[in-house]
Amino acid sequence: MRAKTFGGPQGRIPRICALLERCSVFADIGCDHGYCTLYMLRAGLCDRAIISDISAKSLAKAQKLLSGYAAQGRVTAVCCDGLGGAAEADLVLIAGMGGEEIVSILKRGGIPPRFVLQPMRDSQLVRRYLIAGGCAVDVDDLFRDGGDGKFYFVMRGSNVGGTPAYSEEEYAFGRDSLKNPLFGEFIAAEIAKTEGYLKASMSPQNREQLTKRLNFLKGACHEL
Ligand SMILES: C[S@@+](CC[C@H](N)C(=O)[O-])C[C@H]1O[C@@H](n2cnc3c(N)ncnc32)[C@H](O)[C@@H]1O
Known part of the structure; x- marks a missing residue:
């Protein structure tokens, strides 16, 4: 092919x-x-x-x-x-x-x-x-x-x-994925993306949800 x-x-x-x-x-x-x-x-x-x-x-x-x-x-x-x-x-x-x-x-x-x-x-x-x-x-x-x-x-x-x-x-x-050498790069990219989203204006509920996700991503990052 x-x-x-x-x-x-x-x-x-x-x-x-x-x-x-x-x-x-x-x-x-x-x-x-x-x-x-x-x-x-x-x-x-x-x-x-x-x-x-x-x-x-x-x-x-x-x-x-x-x-x-x-x-x-x-x-x-x-x-x-x-x-x-x-x-x-x-x-x-x-x-x-x-x-x-x-x-x-x-x-x-x-x-x-x-x-x-x-x-x-x-x-x-x-x-x-x-x-x-x-x-x-x-x-x-x-x-x-x-x-x-x-x-x-x-x-x-x-x-x-x-x-x-x-x-x-x-x-x-x-x-x-957690043991994959790419995982660190994936998490870093997800954190950057989420932080980018948080710069926009949004409803308090969406902000709360995104902040929760960001904290979860950062937690996964610390466990690496
Ligand atoms: C983005 S394409 C993915 C094509 C290919 N499987 C790939 O991974 O590149 C998604 C395809 O799934 C079909 N599709 C979406 N929902 C479906 C469903 N419930 N049953 C069967 N096909 C579905 C769409 O018509 C479309 O052709």
């Missing part, structure tokens, strides 16, 4: 793909462009794939990209909400959506046997849902996209086996 398509080898998409393991039926929920499914098929990591998106226009992009594999009967395209078309998948990817949306999809469709989840925000909601649901989370880390320089959280696991209780910091940032 061309580096341009992926945003370089350290881009968000390749970093997600690096966590995808061999499976029988792979499902890419909210597939949009379909790059992750192309990676799975090209790398021989799945026998078949389900590409699914709530938007027909988004799904059409993946269908175009994967038309050769679809002609071989290895790709099924489903235009639907959440996990509706993915019942037979043994590995499910949900990437590039908010944490609230990911949790809503999991609540409605059930937690898949194996999953990789990459929330764009509110990642703590996803962690809480997975751990309360008895999942074994084997990766709960952060990475920085080598292209846009932004930090992203990613989780991988299975729907059985359980995970020992998390601390508040682990829920907020991810268990493995």
Whole structure:
């Protein structure tokens, strides 16, 4: 695959793909462009794939990209909400959506046997849902996209086996993130961002909330 398509080898998409393991039926929920499914098929990591998106226009992009594999009967395209078309998948990817949306999809469709989840925000909601649901989370880390320089959280696991209780910091940032050499930079960037927000005028409630977050971030920083 061309580096341009992926945003370089350290881009968000390749970093997600690096966590995808061999499976029988792979499902890419909210597939949009379909790059992750192309990676799975090209790398021989799945026998078949389900590409699914709530938007027909988004799904059409993946269908175009994967038309050769679809002609071989290895790709099924489903235009639907959440996990509706993915019942037979043994590995499910949900990437590039908010944490609230990911949790809503999991609540409605059930937690898949194996999953990789990459929330764009509110990642703590996803962690809480997975751990309360008895999942074994084997990766709960952060990475920085080598292209846009932004930090992203990613989780991988299975729907059985359980995970020992998390601390508040682990829920907020991810268990493995806390030990990641990038974590200091992430926290410093979050503190700077929050201090920047606090310079604007806002309601007392919003100020209180932001100040609380700033203190929490500073606490996590001191524990490093
Ligand atoms: C920002 S794109 C992410 C695409 C790709 N997964 C990635 O990580 O780059 C989000 C995609 O999720 C789709 N989407 C949003 N909510 C969805 C839902 N409930 N079920 C299925 N697809 C959804 C959108 O239509 C969009 O194509």
